[in-house]
Amino acid sequence: MDLKGTVNDVVNLVSKRAAVLLFFSLLFVVGLLAFVARYFNNASLWVQHPANKHLYENGKLLSQGTIYDRRGSILAQINDGSITFNEDQMVRTALMHTTGDIENNVGTGALVAFGDRLSGWNIIDGVYRFNKSPAPGDDLVLTLDADLCTMAYRELSPYKGAVGVYNYKTGEILCMASTPSFDPQNPPAVEAGPEKYEGIYINNFLSARYTPGSIFKLVTTAAALDSLDNVENRTYPCAGELQVGGDRVTCMASHGEVTLEQALAHSCNCAFARITLDLGAEKLQEYADLAGFNSGLEIDGIKTVAGRVDLAEAEGVDLAWAGIGQYTNTANPLNFMAFMGAIANDGVRVTPEIIRDEGLSSFIKTTQKKRILSPQTAKKLKQMMRNNTVSVYGEENFKGLELCAKSGTAQVGGGKKPHAWFAGFLDRRDFPLAFVVVIENGGSGGKIAAPVAATVLQQAVDSP
Amino acid sequence: MNNVLESVKQLLEWLPAGSPLVFSGIADLPPYFKTILELYTLFVRGLFPILAFIILLSCMLLLWPDRKEDEVRGYLLLKDGSRMPLKYWENSIGRSKASDLEIAFAYVSRSHAVLTFRDKSWHLTDVGSKGGVEVNGAKVEKTESLDYGDTISFAGIEAVLVPAEKPVHNHRDLTSAPPESKVNPGMIFALILLFQVLGAVQSCIAAGAVLNLAVPVTFLVFILAECLFFFSVQRWSQRSFDLELLLCFLSGLSLFIVASAHPDLLYKQLAAIFLGVAVYTIIGIMIYDPERARKLKYVFVAAAIVLLALNLALGKTYFGAKRWIDLGFITIQPSEFVKIAFVMAGTATLDRLLTTRNMTAFILFSGACIGALVFIRDFGTVAVFFGAFIVIAFMRSGDLRTIALASAGAAIGALAVISFIPYVATRFAAWGKVWEYADTTGYQQARTMIAAASGGLLGVGAGNGYLAKIAAADTDLVFGIICEEWGFLVAITTVLVFIFLAVYAVSLAKGCRSSLYAIAACGAASMLLFQTALNVLGPVDIFPLTGITMPFVSRGGSSMISAWGLLAFIKTAADRFGSERNGE
Numbered sequence A: 001m002d003l004k005g006t007v008n009d010v011v012n013l014v015s016k017r018a019a020v021l022l023f024f025s026l027l028f029v030v031g032l033l034a035f036v037a038r039y040f041n042n043a044s045l046w047v048q049h050p051a052n053k054h055l056y057e058n059g060k061l062l063s064q065g066t067i068y069d070r071r072g073s074i075l076a077q078i079n080d081g082s083i084t085f086n087e088d089q090m091v092r093t094a095l096m097h098t099t100g101d102i103e104n105n106v107g108t109g110a111l112v113a114f115g116d117r118l119s120g121w122n123i124i125d126g127v128y129r130f131n132k133s134p135a136p137g138d139d140l141v142l143t144l145d146a147d148l149c150t151m152a153y154r155e156l157s158p159y160k161g162a163v164g165v166y167n168y169k170t171g172e173i174l175c176m177a178s179t180p181s182f183d184p185q186n187p188p189a190v191e192a193g194p195e196k197y198e199g200i201y202i203n204n205f206l207s208a209r210y211t212p213g214s215i216f217k218l219v220t221t222a223a224a225l226d227s228l229d230n231v232e233n234r235t236y237p238c239a240g241e242l243q244v245g246g247d248r249v250t251c252m253a254s255h256g257e258v259t260l261e262q263a264l265a266h267s268c269n270c271a272f273a274r275i276t277l278d279l280g281a282e283k284l285q286e287y288a289d290l291a292g293f294n295s296g297l298e299i300d301g302i303k304t305v306a307g308r309v310d311l312a313e314a315e316g317v318d319l320a321w322a323g324i325g326q327y328t329n330t331a332n333p334l335n336f337m338a339f340m341g342a343i344a345n346d347g348v349r350v351t352p353e354i355i356r357d358e359g360l361s362s363f364i365k366t367t368q369k370k371r372i373l374s375p376q377t378a379k380k381l382k383q384m385m386r387n388n389t390v391s392v393y394g395e396e397n398f399k400g401l402e403l404c405a406k407s408g409t410a411q412v413g414g415g416k417k418p419h420a421w422f423a424g425f426l427d428r429r430d431f432p433l434a435f436v437v438v439i440e441n442g443g444s445g446g447k448i449a450a451p452v453a454a455t456v457l458q459q460a461v462d463s464p
Numbered sequence B: 001m002n003n004v005l006e007s008v009k010q011l012l013e014w015l016p017a018g019s020p021l022v023f024s025g026i027a028d029l030p031p032y033f034k035t036i037l038e039l040y041t042l043f044v045r046g047l048f049p050i051l052a053f054i055i056l057l058s059c060m061l062l063l064w065p066d067r068k069e070d071e072v073r074g075y076l077l078l079k080d081g082s083r084m085p086l087k088y089w090e091n092s093i094g095r096s097k098a099s100d101l102e103i104a105f106a107y108v109s110r111s112h113a114v115l116t117f118r119d120k121s122w123h124l125t126d127v128g129s130k131g132g133v134e135v136n137g138a139k140v141e142k143t144e145s146l147d148y149g150d151t152i153s154f155a156g157i158e159a160v161l162v163p164a165e166k167p168v169h170n171h172r173d174l175t176s177a178p179p180e181s182k183v184n185p186g187m188i189f190a191l192i193l194l195f196q197v198l199g200a201v202q203s204c205i206a207a208g209a210v211l212n213l214a215v216p217v218t219f220l221v222f223i224l225a226e227c228l229f230f231f232s233v234q235r236w237s238q239r240s241f242d243l244e245l246l247l248c249f250l251s252g253l254s255l256f257i258v259a260s261a262h263p264d265l266l267y268k269q270l271a272a273i274f275l276g277v278a279v280y281t282i283i284g285i286m287i288y289d290p291e292r293a294r295k296l297k298y299v300f301v302a303a304a305i306v307l308l309a310l311n312l313a314l315g316k317t318y319f320g321a322k323r324w325i326d327l328g329f330i331t332i333q334p335s336e337f338v339k340i341a342f343v344m345a346g347t348a349t350l351d352r353l354l355t356t357r358n359m360t361a362f363i364l365f366s367g368a369c370i371g372a373l374v375f376i377r378d379f380g381t382v383a384v385f386f387g388a389f390i391v392i393a394f395m396r397s398g399d400l401r402t403i404a405l406a407s408a409g410a411a412i413g414a415l416a417v418i419s420f421i422p423y424v425a426t427r428f429a430a431w432g433k434v435w436e437y438a439d440t441t442g443y444q445q446a447r448t449m450i451a452a453a454s455g456g457l458l459g460v461g462a463g464n465g466y467l468a469k470i471a472a473a474d475t476d477l478v479f480g481i482i483c484e485e486w487g488f489l490v491a492i493t494t495v496l497v498f499i500f501l502a503v504y505a506v507s508l509a510k511g512c513r514s515s516l517y518a519i520a521a522c523g524a525a526s527m528l529l530f531q532t533a534l535n536v537l538g539p540v541d542i543f544p545l546t547g548i549t550m551p552f553v554s555r556g557g558s559s560m561i562s563a564w565g566l567l568a569f570i571k572t573a574a575d576r577f578g579s580e581r582n583g584e
């Protein structure tokens, strides 16, 4: 008889099916992990909601925190729900976009952006305070130099625009100014004159974007150095204008036969139009993305607005203008300054920072670095930008600064004056500073923006 | 020396006075005394997460099945000399590969018979086989009890029942918590007491000048009752005190939450816990015997139908849902009690499982429950019932297709509910964007997340939160309250208790005295799990908010009692030895 009795070692029927409950438990764990992730990412934002009675009473912050600059000057102080600013009106106004205003209209201001730190909140203790007394962590030290910011604001104040200076080795932002501004202690009635105060709450340095104009030629140059054969040894003819398809690209003057270096120094549009057409849209797009266009940076959690370069539909004269920094291109001042820093720092971009870390946190925090250009390309760009200063902008205007720079005069149309740009860096070991100056409808970059840069940089070097 | 005596005397005068007014003196206390109190909070904040974690971990170790599941309870000797061990209390016999004892012979049905050990002897049930079952030559109509040495014939295949080498009755070394267990329940219990004593002191300190006397009194009574419970179980019960440890912990948390939110309701909550333990004990005794449990099922179902009908007729509407019946002195939530009947209704012993394959009765009852709940607009509970239905239905049928169909039907039903009932639609509208509606439909969620963030990992200290003051926070938003006052770590540990309960129930399913208990334990655990999931993930905006309680932890009598009732199923499943043990 071939009868066979088998004992099935599988657990009995019902208990095998019980695994369905394990499946649901696992789903719950997944949901719980989703919350845990959200908690660690967003708790610092949740805690700042004005409905939080631990921190706010009738919408006023209860905590006690102080914002200092790098030299220890008080920029803003929260005490029993009221905010006081620096005693000097000029300093207050110059740093309004940095600190933020009383009504929290400036989203990137420290009072909003670092509200969690100022309130003494941290992920471990929450809002708990021993004896309800302030902890050292309630204070915030910024990397900024208030005097330098004030100087920049003074220079900038006749116009609308932005100035920024940062250390391209450490990432520390030393100077940040945005105009127009106002005294946060005596805020104007903005609602009464919305046109007069247009954009007053926006920190142009972090959150604005402007047509870049010729400063964008640095991006085109980087692409050309890497991609076009023999580009440094050939010349480009310029007769003051160039026919592309049925349209034309124009220069301020007829530059004759120019090398790449001369074309950059004299900002020859005709030469750059030819170079751009040689490169093609794809290559230029690649280098624009590398230079930081189309993606914002995060400055200690503050997100900057990204400049835009979209060449998907650019061809012919549109593409030619795009390589000259016109077309639909826009640039954000801070992101462009970081690109300058990358050229200065052998092709490695150090992400700018605004919070100065002291004590324990300085060990934990790491500076974010990203290589965006090869060292050779960065070196060549640096030499060409140095040549710009020596041969065009005038070394006597930037004595001892070892300035490498590029000016830009960005046409905006509509009968308005062009935006004036001046961006670059100091090639000095003791002052590794990159900078950007942009003045809305200011006119010529070399004439209007360059002197502002000169004054601010001289001050940065003279009184470190 | 005199000074010390003086302060002690002052302290003694200060303590017993019942009026909260006396405590207003706390504001005038010397600063160093306030600093001592602050230091206390600072210290316990850090201690609580560690204690909670150790309590959970050691309970897991204590409960984790390390008993020998392969205990052989008898053998079937086949003609060819092969010996088939009977490893379970219920052994299915058939041609199917899913049978515990597989007989590969064409005349044997796929599911042929079930051998059950109960009342100290073996019982054989024919589960509708074609070939029939005979014992010593006599045909078994339905169930027949057996003696060792009996010859059984499965469609002509003969086998002899013989005892195991080691008699089943000798189980001293098999108790559900073996004496060599690495964790001592007494140690865990001591940790829980420490947690609760420290927490109670913290709650009193936080209340300060407005301390309600109910707070210290409740905790005193609770802790004494807990000790009584622990020692009486240790002394008189054959069962071990293990699962109850986790429940002492959770019940303590519920008192802390009520102390923060509604100190005046503390006595009520304490009474609810006592009632819960009573219900837990009574149900435990009632379903002790699987046969009796099977019969009781119909009583429970009948009671559930009456309760639901009453709810439909008399229900009061609060917050858009008609889930309470007001009895004048007390309001009850019938759907909570229906949970117990629902789990009971879903159970079946293995022989029944194999004889009556269709679940029509259970499906009809489920439909009635869910329909009534939809009608009284208790959608959170609908989701909980449906989840438990899936678990039970799958355990009974093993049929994924039916489950998929049921889920699809439920999804369509849910869509219909969302689109046609405005109250639900607004809840869904807020889902995922509660910060936009932070002061309207997203109010509770936004407050919960603010509270959770404010607490940080360690919390601001029991009684120091703001979330507890929001209406219904101590029922629906308890997770947020724990986060805020006890910290994120304690809150997550609390949730892990429920996830562990579910995993534990699954581990019990193997080697239960009856598959009835396996299904009941998993059904009950799934109810608790789904309810916790909705309670935790709703207010933090991972799920839409449904307004549902956390079992054992939220304030409320009905919810507390039903949770304890469900727990009885898990505890019974954990008992491997049943009535035999009482024979001693």
Ligand SMILES: [Zn+2]
Binding pocket: A238, A239, A240, A251, A252, A253, A254, A255, A256, A267, A268, A269, A270, A271
């Ligand atoms: Zn030219």
